[in-house]
Amino acid sequence: MNATFARLCLSLFAPAIALATVAPLSAESLDGSRSSGKVMPTLIERFTPGDVKETPDFQKHVSPLMGRLGCNGRSCHGSFQGRGGFILSLFGYDFKADHAAITEGDNARVDTDSPDESMLIYKPTDADMHEGGKRYELNSWEHRVLHNWIKGGAKFDADSVAVLDHLQVTPEEIVFGDKAQEESLRVIAHWADGTKEDVTPLCRFTTNDDQVAEISGDGVVTSGEAGDTHVVVAYDKAVVAIPVLRPVSKLIGDNYPSVPTPTKIDQLVVQKLKKLGIVPSELASDEQFLRRVSLDIAGTLPSPSEIREFVADKDPNKREKKIDQLLDTPAYVAKMTTLLCDITGNNDQQLVNVSPMRVGPAQEWYDWIYDRVEKNVPYDELAAGIILARSRLEGESYREYCEEMSDMYRDGGSFAERDYMTHYWARREFRQPEERAIAFAYAFMGVRIQCAQCHKHPFDVWSKNDFDEFKTFFTGARFATQPPRFDRDGFAQYEEILDKLDLDKSLRGNQQRREFAKELQKGKTVPFPELVVMPVSNISRNAKTNKNRKGLQSRSSEARVLGEEAIDLRDYEDVRQPVMEWLRGKDNPYFARAIVNRIWASYFSVGIVHPTDDLSLGNPPSNEPLMDYLAKGFVENNYDLKWVHREIALSRTYQLSWVPNETNRLDTRNFSRSVPRRLPAEVAYDIIQQATSGDKSMETYLTNIEDRAISIPGTRIQGNAQYPLQIFGRSERASNCDCDRSMEATLLQTVFLQNDFSLHASMANGDSWIGQVQKSMKPEIDKRSTEVGKIQAQIKRLYEQMGNGRAFAERLAAKGDQERAKELRQKLAAGKKRLEYLRGELEKAQAREKKETAKPIEFDSPAEMVTEAYLRTLSREPSEKEMTISLAHLRSADEPVDGLHDLMWALLNTKEFIVNH
Secondary structure, rough: OOHHHHHHHHHHHHHHHHHHHHHOHHHHHHOOOOOOOOOEHHHHHHHHHOEEEEOOOOOHHHHHHHHHHHOOOOOOOOOOOOEEEEEEOHHHHHHHHHHHHHHHHOOOOOOOOOHHHHHHHHHOOOOOOOOOOOOOOOOOOOHHHHHHHHHHOOOOOOOOOOOOOEEEEEEOOOOOOOOOOOOOOOOEEOOEEEEEEOOHOEEEEEEEOOOOOOOOOOOEEEEEEEEEEEEEEOOOOOOEEEEEOOOOOOOOOHHHHOOOEEEEHHHHHHHHHHHOOOOOOEEOHHHHHHHHHHHHOOOOOOOOOHHHHHHOOOOHHHHHHHHEEEEOHHHHHHHHHHHHHHHHHOHHOOOOOOOOOOOHHHHHHHHHHHHHHHHHOOHHHHHHOOOOOOOOOOOHHHHHHHHHHHHHOOOOOHHHHHOHHHHHHHHOOOOOOHEEEEHHHHHHHOOOOOHOOOOOOOOOOOOOOHHHHHHHHHEEEEEOOOOOOOOOOHHHHHHHHHHOOOOOOOOOOOHHHHHHHHHOHHHHHHHHOOEEEEEEHHHHHHHHOOOOOOOOOOOOOOOOOOOOOOOOOOEEEEEEHHHHHHHHOOOOOOOHHHHHHHHHHHHOOOOOOOOOOOEEEOOOOOOOOHHHHHHHHHHHHOOOOOHHHHHHHHHHOOOOOOOOOOOOOOOOHHHHHHHHOEHHHHHHHHHHHHEEEEEHOOOOOOOOOOOOHHOOOOOOOOHHHHHHHHHHOOOOOOOOHHHHHOOOOOOHHHHEEEEHHHHHHHHHHHOHHHHHHHHOOOOOOHHHHHHHHHHHHHHHHHHHHHHHHHHHHHHHHHOOHHHHHHHHOOOOHHHHHHHHHHHHHHHHHHHHHHHHOOOOOOOHHHHHHHHHHHHHHOOOOHHEEEEEEEEHHHHHHOHHHHHHEEEEEEEEOHHHHEOOO
């Protein structure tokens, strides 16, 4: 790719630039004020006359025409294997390769001496001969374009590729008034040499929602159902999205009612709603707001006392104060840390041999991010600590690094105190440059670039060449068990440390690491794996030496970040540094927008760009000004994550009721109401435990996160939480895609809430809320009903069963039935393991009983008991009808506490409990 073509990538890549270029045509531009030439008419106009002499251009005309005809599509010659021995690049963006495929070799499709005898002419015009059917008619304008190009020598100069300055589409926004209306797009290509041409017949047109707007191959947009979407125009390297709206009501313009817009977010949201005739819902009640904001910021239910206090508070700023209070809790830090661990891929199943110590690298990863979120470290600094990670600090020797790490583990230090998060680069699925480029783009750019690994991205300007250039920046870091050979001092120090340990030289792998851990506890310094950052000279040399190995290509000392000007990598000690500088650039179209969009989606369940990891020109924001405002404000506020949370939660838009009106009942992407959404897996599990827990425990959920699901560091989950977190869709962190987390409702979730033993056990144990109520009703509770008593009873029964089993096994053996005796002994061995487990559980239960015995709860009336149950689960008081039904059930139960158990079970199984509204 030459320098001119490279600059094209930059000029078209950034959405801000691309959108700025989509300006309406003016008479002045048509008169050619920008250049000496006027706008050239379409090929249809120029090549319809039979006597046309013009020779078309391969890049500007022939290649896009073949795309229009479907020749380079996935189902035809654009597939990897091609068709009939004829292979084109997908969407026709590799001009040099496509020209060679058409004009060279045994399968050449052109005959410049006899154009009409060219396969490119006669085959696509014959439906019987061409497997893909007839693509155009003889003597049509398409025929004349291809004929004249072949007649003119079928030329293409790969060394002087034309540079598209911008693509101008009019109208720049379409607003329909009714169904089945039509609007034609006009597309003008502005080339860098000053020429302008109407290329409408050569563009690819797609729609992002064919229910709202359909678009023909000629660029004619037809309105469908009321709503909004975008139609996408693609030509050459450019991709432009045009908004299409059809109001849902007559409440537009002067007819739109007065709506409060106290914040900038509200102003930008209502600005869009006015065009659509959508009126936002009313404000949510205090109870709804408190529940919603507590779950969204901290993943925690408000306690009954907190609800009563908040509702009674007459301070007009109480909502703002509550937001600030929640943002200062450990629960917020844990929930935000979990989001960042999802994004960056903290998967302990991919982290092996990271340390000689038997500590969880996933926990260290979590702790490192938690520490920075807690301190509200600017997001760009947090990201830099991951992106530019290295094990040794500047000027630090390998020996000093190992001494520091040895002291840290031996003295119980925290990995969070390290400057860098090296584990990000240690994952097994993150070793090849291609894997790193794809995962990095997901995490820090919110972009899906894997398509460009093989071909031009269909909905963005990414080309295969752009991908290859980009992955160069991920070749310089390698996680290794020892210093590389080129680091002579480091390698010598490694061997010195190893020699001083006086270990068996034949030990390798896990055996050696186990010995390292033993030596460490004896006070010795042991070798540690490290993230090695290789100099550019070594990267180039290694790549050339291993050019036939997967993922390693010969690289020059220059590279480009997404088509920008060439960067001389020799100017950098670390080849990742230019990428971090680019991300921090004021006008970077991805870095700030990606994290802001993800945080927005955590509050609304849908991003301003959705899906949240697909920021592309073909998938524009539903509200571009809103996205721009939040991203710009985030950067201007020094990448302050709390600023984003506060800005969103303080908006009236966020605080709207879920109750729809006639205009917004179908709106799910313009934020005119709160759309009820299922809670994330960790939050769903935590609030089940919280709602059923005793009073004292419930009050501590904001501050005590030790046993909470939102603070589980990696993907390995132990204990009772494993199954519910799996069925509620906790992120698998397998691919760095945001789709690793599922927010779909499933039958298994319903079955769990209705029938799972652990849920009923959490309601019935002695320390639960129902257990406290039971104690107030029956102070003398049979010990067998407590947790300790139940385990003791299980141990007693198991002893009896095993004693009887041993005697029976001996009798069977004595009778000569050795096979049955063997089976029974195997069962006895399993019973022995079960007994050991129960003894451990008994010790834990006894410790808990000594530590805290739940105090009984007394109610003046059954109605108070019902109200408390509703506040604990749904964060509101029951309606009159709900109260009547609940009291009737309590009276009909054999025991009031049994009726209360039923009521709690019913409330936990309501949609209102498991969704945030």
